[in-house]
Amino acid sequence: MDIRxxxxxxxxxxxxxxxxxxxxxxxxxxxxxxSVRGLDRDAIEDADIDKCEIEVTFPQSTLRNEVGDSFTRIxxxxxxxxxxxxxxxxxxxxxxxxxxxxRVTQPKFDDNADTLTLICSTGESYLNRTxxxxxFQKTCPNSIxxxxxxxxxxxxxxxxxxxxxxxxxxxxxxxxxxxxxEDGNLVFIxxxxxxxxxxPVLDVxxxxxxxxxxxxxxxxxxxxxxxxxxxxxxxxxxxxxxxxTENSVSLYRQHVDLKVGDVIQLxxxxxxxxKTCHEKFNNAVRFAGHxxxxxxxxxxxxxxx
Numbered sequence: 001m002d003i004r005x006x007x008x009x010x011x012x013x014x015x016x017x018x019x020x021x022x023x024x025x026x027x028x029x030x031x032x033x034x035s036v037r038g039l040d041r042d043a044i045e046d047a048d049i050d051k052c053e054i055e056v057t058f059p060q061s062t063l064r065n066e067v068g069d070s071f072t073r074i075x076x077x078x079x080x081x082x083x084x085x086x087x088x089x090x091x092x093x094x095x096x097x098x099x100x101x102x103r104v105t106q107p108k109f110d111d112n113a114d115t116l117t118l119i120c121s122t123g124e125s126y127l128n129r130t131x132x133x134x135x136f137q138k139t140c141p142n143s144i145x146x147x148x149x150x151x152x153x154x155x156x157x158x159x160x161x162x163x164x165x166x167x168x169x170x171x172x173x174x175x176x177x178x179x180x181x182e183d184g185n186l187v188f189i190x191x192x193x194x195x196x197x198x199x200p201v202l203d204v205x206x207x208x209x210x211x212x213x214x215x216x217x218x219x220x221x222x223x224x225x226x227x228x229x230x231x232x233x234x235x236x237x238x239x240x241x242x243x244x245t246e247n248s249v250s251l252y253r254q255h256v257d258l259k260v261g262d263v264i265q266l267x268x269x270x271x272x273x274x275k276t277c278h279e280k281f282n283n284a285v286r287f288a289g290h291x292x293x294x295x296x297x298x299x300x301x302x303x304x305x
Contacts, residue, residue, distance in 0.1 A: 004092040006041075006099070007033045008056065012074055012084045013236065017065045019058075028091060036063065038115075041088070044100055052122045054100055056086070057115050072116060073237050073256035075107035086120045139272040140289040145231065149270075150286045153231065157265040158220065165260060170232070171248045175263065179216040188212035221246060222268075229269030234262060241269060 005022040009031075020026045020033035021040065027033070038059040044052070063071035074084060088100040106119040134141050142149040145156075160172035179187040191213040193201040201209050227244035232251060240252035249266065258264070270276050274291045278284035 004090060007089040007091055008039070009087040009089070010071065010084060010104075015065065015069050015236070017063065017069075017071045019063070026091070028089075028096075032066070034063075036061075044088075052102075053105075054088075054102075054120050055117050056088075056120060057117045059115055069235070070256055075104075075109075075116065075118070076237075076239075076253065076256055084118075086118070134288070136290060136293070138289055138291050138293050140270075140274075140277060140287050142272075142286070142288050144229070144270045145267070148286070148288065149283070151281060151283055153233070153265075153267050156281075157231075157233065157267040158222075159263055160266055162258065162260050162262045162264060165258065168242075168251045168254065169248055170251060170255075170258070172264075172266075173247065174219055174221070176217040176219045179218050187216040189214050189216060226268050227266055229271060231267050231269070232264060233267070234258060234264040241266070 003022075005020055005026055007026065007028060008019045008021075010017040010019070018031045018033040019036045019039055022033075022035055023037075025032055025035050036058060039057070041054050041056045044054050058072075065071070084104040086100065086102055086104060087098065090097040090099050100120070100122070102120045102122040104118045105121045108117045108119065109115075110117065145151050145153045158177060159175040161175060162170055162172050164171035181187055189212075190210040193209045193211050195201050203209050222244075224245045225243070227241050227249055230241040230244075232239040232241050232249060232255060234255060234257075237255070239255045242250045242252050244250065268280070270281065272289065274284060274287050274289065277287045
């Protein structure tokens with residue numbers, strides 16, 4: 001290719017999106033970069049490596065990869081546990097130059113201009129940035145299911161089927177799950193083992209032997225409020241749950257591409273209190289708040305009169 005074009009590679013976990021600011025699609029190294037009208041970026045300033053950032057701007061149109069995964073919805077709720085990585089290439093006369101490698105640190109939506117701007121930083125910039133340290137506070141500063149909380153979303157999530165959508169209110173039915181015993185092992189129907197004559201097979205103690213048959217299933221119920229401040233997940237994208245009844249949840253904002261009949265996952269939330277952390281999740285060992293901070297400064301109220 002004789003003219004200069006820029007290629008943008010975005011990767012989120014195992015998913016990838018390929019875009020170009022050229023007026024036509026571009027094929028490079030076996031990947032097709034889709035032409036996006038309005039795709040632009042600001043200048044790459046590398047004089048100070050600690051501040052090497054760029055802003056990439058897209059129109060808020062439906063951006064998808066070859067298998068139909070939406071790109072915009074990753075950033076709609078600002079909850080993406082896996083980083084989104086960006087590589088910007090310059091292609092001219094079949095020569096390839098890497099202009100930028102980094103990760104998305106902040107998405108910004110401009111509904112008036114109908115654009116999405118992604119602030120992207122290099123690894124050096126990300127490591128050297130100045131961030132707030134943890135506050136000395138009563139409630140826990142961890143976000144549920146993050147690496148500091150330690151709980152796993154998959155261990156607490158359950159499948160539901162969407163039956164109705166009314167704005168931000170999603171009605172669902174809980175899908176049946178397999179029963180677990182007190183030790184967390186899956187429970188099956190016990191089927192007697194028979195020999196070729198149809199007689200029971202006994203163990204060394206003369207007791208009847210059994211084998212696992214069909215799984216024992218149950219449909220659980222979840223009380224109102226159980227999912228408050230929890231997470232709603234579909235196809236790797238999370239949305240914050242503002243509240244719930246027994247068969248519906250209220251989302252913080254719209255979840256893109258959600259439709260009736262979808263099977264999605266829900267997981268309970270935490271109010272960041274020690275009581276909830278201990279009684280609901282048995283996770284007090286990782287509680288990072290300080291619930292016994294005095295209400296008044298003892299230096300001012302007791303030592304200085």
